[in-house]
Amino acid sequence: MSERTLILIKPDGVERRIVGEVISRIERKGLEIVAMDLRTLDRETAGQHYAEHEGKPFYPDLVDFITSGPLVAIVAEGENAVAAWRQLAGATDPVKAAPGSIRADFATVMNRNIVHGSDSPENGIREAKIFFPDL
Ligand code: RTP
Numbered sequence: 001m002s003e004r005t006l007i008l009i010k011p012d013g014v015e016r017r018i019v020g021e022v023i024s025r026i027e028r029k030g031l032e033i034v035a036m037d038l039r040t041l042d043r044e045t046a047g048q049h050y051a052e053h054e055g056k057p058f059y060p061d062l063v064d065f066i067t068s069g070p071l072v073a074i075v076a077e078g079e080n081a082v083a084a085w086r087q088l089a090g091a092t093d094p095v096k097a098a099p100g101s102i103r104a105d106f107a108t109v110m111n112r113n114i115v116h117g118s119d120s121p122e123n124g125i126r127e128a129k130i131f132f133p134d135l
């Protein structure tokens, strides 16, 4: 079934100039980019996006990091888009991520792991609306 997923190229990915690399992988996988924007998040939007993590020990650092500079927000669409993108991204911890995944190829630590992907089709729709309300 066709799904939507919200992809973020986090501030570390933009700073390290691997935006093109990530977009290329999205395209090569066969997902369709239906929205894309470079922006810096305010803390309120970051809190909405990561609401499920509020109260966890890593939450303050997560919000500091995701608001620290420009990121690229993308909505991608396609069959199995949520799982397909999470496979390309790799496990949260880059040293446990499958070789060849984005996090394995470009990161070493969990709090600088380059990309985000929605974790369910429901969250894909929810998160896409936060970033692109008119989509
Ligand atoms: P994301 O939401 O960013 O795509 O990452 P994810 O689904 O793979 O991981 P999630 O559990 O949703 O965690 C969100 C982000 O929080 C940081 N994190 N740190 N124990 C920790 O220190 C810890 N756990 C999670 C990571 O940067 C993760 O991407």
Ligand code: MG
Pocket: 117, 118, 119
């Ligand atoms: Mg997550």
